[in-house]
Amino acid sequence: MTTLTPTGVKADKTERVVQISWSDGTTCSLSFAGLRAICPCVECRGGHSQMGKPPDLDVLHNTKNESLTLDEVTAVGSYAIQFMWSDGHYTGIYTWEFLKQACEK
Numbered sequence: 001m002t003t004l005t006p007t008g009v010k011a012d013k014t015e016r017v018v019q020i021s022w023s024d025g026t027t028c029s030l031s032f033a034g035l036r037a038i039c040p041c042v043e044c045r046g047g048h049s050q051m052g053k054p055p056d057l058d059v060l061h062n063t064k065n066e067s068l069t070l071d072e073v074t075a076v077g078s079y080a081i082q083f084m085w086s087d088g089h090y091t092g093i094y095t096w097e098f099l100k101q102a103c104e105k
Helices: 033-038 056-061 096-102
Strands: 006-012 019-023 027-031 068-076 080-085 093-096
Touching: 006 068, 006 093, 019 033, 027 056, 027 068, 027 096, 033 056, 033 080, 080 096
Parallel strands: none
Antiparallel strands: 006 019, 019 027, 068 080, 080 093
């Protein structure tokens, strides 16, 4: 079994998207506002019982917030990334699996 991994991650502050290219040759762009709205942390998910669920694609694609910016992106081991948002939120750990699910249309 081959594990799907990112081959590149770029935060485009002009377009306000995170672009991710994957080892299977696919690429996707996820909006800052959408990523913030689907934050997988326990606080945003509403408790531990809600953890581990896939991203809500409707929320991801339909959330708009033109004032939100991405201040920083940090690697979390070899399995995830963490974003520091302009609203001060930073506790969400976005696993590669979660982000790949978010890339599905």
